[in-house]
Amino acid sequence: MKYKRSERLVFMTQYLATHPNRLIPLTFFVDQFNQAKSSISEDIRIIKHVFEEDGIGTIRTTAGAGGGITFHPEISRARAADIVTSFKEVLEKSDRLLPGGYLYMSDIMGNPSLMDSIGELIATMYKNEQIDAVVTIATKGISLANAVARKLNAPVAIIRKDNKVTEGSTVSVNYVSGSTRKIETMVLSKRTLQEGSSVLVVDDFLRAGGSISGVMNLMEEFNARVVGVSVLVEAKEVANRRFRDYTSLLKVSKIDEYNQSFVVEEGNCLEYIDNNN
Amino acid sequence: MKYKRSERLVFMTQYLATHPNRLIPLTFFVDQFNQAKSSISEDIRIIKHVFEEDGIGTIRTTAGAGGGITFHPEISRARAADIVTSFKEVLEKSDRLLPGGYLYMSDIMGNPSLMDSIGELIATMYKNEQIDAVVTIATKGISLANAVARKLNAPVAIIRKDNKVTEGSTVSVNYVSGSTRKIETMVLSKRTLQEGSSVLVVDDFLRAGGSISGVMNLMEEFNARVVGVSVLVEAKEVANRRFRDYTSLLKVSKIDEYNQSFVVEEGNCLEYIDNNN
Structure with missing residues (x-):
């Protein structure tokens, strides 16, 4: 195939x-299309322009022998706000x-296109950080x-609450569940x-923060540096949360089982984007 | 922004x-670009051509008032074979x-780009089926x-082995674990x-198939129709597997703990693609 x-x-x-x-070497595209490097560079310029204008992301060029281009998804502030709004509606x-004032959220976690948008949002929030792994707790966070x-x-590194034979050697920590x-x-x-x-x-x-505190302790055992903690939803009315430095997409409060009502507000994620750009 | x-x-x-x-209405792009439908249709023709030539997928057009275009990821036979080969190497x-002859696979499940490729492969295998939900068992399948x-x-619908308060009303089935x-x-x-x-x-x-049989029973409780069962890896040397109709990417056999060796072969997934096209 000869490409136009x-x-x-x-x-x-x-x-x-x-x-x-x-990082995609420029030679990958040069070989694919059997085309001069200058034409490929012009193609990339066009893609970069649209990606940046339309709030899709940035394309960075690395020079030198091991060089190439890297696409960093980075959504616009407007799109980030849209994602928070549509998540709020859901x-x-x-x-x-x-019963018990818990929120059913399995449909949200099981919705791939919603998760994909939220993934873009969180990746945008932490775009300036070096991130070697994303850590979560089974099952809901996966x-x-x-x-x-x-x-x-x-x-992805998945922390479990049970020890399975298929995990090999493990490190464990005890923690006090905030709610129970x-x-x-x-x-x-x-x-x-x-x-x-x-x-x-x-x-x-994020409720009382007991399990997140446990995760922090476990990360110390791995000499890991936690560059951020981000949750989809936090319970707003928690007095002594053990853990303060985090971002959330939404906050829930005034859970009233009798009237089947609760209040949802925006979390601090958009603020975090504004302060880190 | 005026678009070329x-x-x-x-x-x-x-x-x-x-x-x-x-399904993306053609009007979405018409409005986005403020461009005549005929130009947009020509754009789509170009995209469709490349997607089909390069084994990325097909683009189907739905006519009429509620019409538009739909991108169906559908990788080529060659790319499917590449995915199986690279998964085999991993x-x-x-x-x-x-210990116990189990295989550590958490690094595989936690590798997003490998999972993404395998996701494309499995989506291609079942492209002719109507699929309303993807069902799996916590934690590893998620x-x-x-x-x-x-x-x-x-x-995604996630079957759990424990009943959590955050799941609401549940349906449960008992099953006999094949290995234990x-x-x-x-x-x-x-x-x-x-x-x-x-x-x-x-x-x-997939070992003895006990949990997959359990899933089949649970699906009956939901009057669900199972259009396919697909696993990453099956243990080859299982005599009386309770469940026969499935696809696998790889087969493992001759697990020898003493010599720390085992044999990996291709499963039937490529054959399945060949027979269903």
């Missing part, structure tokens, strides 16, 4: 969009309220961790996370 | 690549062998289910899966 510019643009855009945060449905990790092109005050254990397979990694911790819901 | 054709192609390709299996590393579901634009012969329970939240859905079941590893 229009066809090269389609191929390259598709390739970049599906390979975020990965969360606000009153039939989410379960879908979010996958979505974020895919945009960052980083591996029970002592629980969390484990992470030793080979899932490299010593000294920089990690982003994500989870679906 | 080259810029429209970049925007549209990026949009389609990140919104698989979703699985073959001998240090995966754990990352695979997310990857497949994203390509199919279908929700113990009776275990699996539960699925009632509202996670609609009655009468057509589902694709995915999991990381």
